[in-house]
Amino acid sequence: MITGCVMSYTIDFRRKVISVRKAEGLTIRETAKQFRIGKASLVRWLKRPEPKNSTPRKRKLDKNALAKDVEQYPDAYQKERAERFGVCKKTIWQSLKKLGLTYKKNSIPSKNQRKRQAGTSAKKTTVRKKKINLLFLLMKVVFHMTLHELTAIPQKVTVVLA
Numbered sequence: 106m107i108t109g110c111v112m113s114y115t116i117d118f119r120r121k122v123i124s125v126r127k128a129e130g131l132t133i134r135e136t137a138k139q140f141r142i143g144k145a146s147l148v149r150w151l152k153r154p155e156p157k158n159s160t161p162r163k164r165k166l167d168k169n170a171l172a173k174d175v176e177q178y179p180d181a182y183q184k185e186r187a188e189r190f191g192v193c194k195k196t197i198w199q200s201l202k203k204l205g206l207t208y209k210k211n212s213i214p215s216k217n218q219r220k221r222q223a224g225t226s227a228k229k230t231t232v233r234k235k236k237i238n239l240l241f242l243l244m245k246v247v248f249h250m251t252l253h254e255l256t257a258i259p260q261k262v263t264v265v266l267a
Contacts, residue, residue: 113156114142116155120154125140165190166196168204171186171201171204183201
């Protein structure tokens with residue numbers, strides 16, 4: 106079964122199928138089998154042989170107006186935009202996504218954020234230095250023991266090194 110593919114038979118072919126059905130007195134199933142078409146298609150053709158004219162779907166939201174709104178109110182919430190345009194928040198979200206517009210956080214951190222980041226990075230650096238110093242001290246002990254003919258490394262040292 107092919108989905109998502111719209112194929113249309115010509116009006117001449119549709120009329121021919123209908124006329125053969127009437128002339129030979131065939132059932133819908135027999136006619137569909139003879140012409141290798143779907144039964145539902147034949148039923149539809151019997152009601153209306155001409156295909157329906159397709160029209161583009163009308164959208165509630167004007168993309169150009171939304172783009173102008175984003176320029177005019179860059180910090181507005183999607184909820185506010187939805188109220189202005191009379192649509193739901195999801196419509197705004199989807200339209201902004203299609204336009205390639207996403208909410209970006211401020212790339213310049215505030216004064217408080219810089220202080221917090223500086224404090225946490227200083228703490229991390231201090232902890233890292235302590236761990237490195239401890240590791241070097243343990244390595245000294247292990248190598249000193251192995252140089253003096255000690256082949257066994259104490260259990261606690263191997264756990265720290267792993």
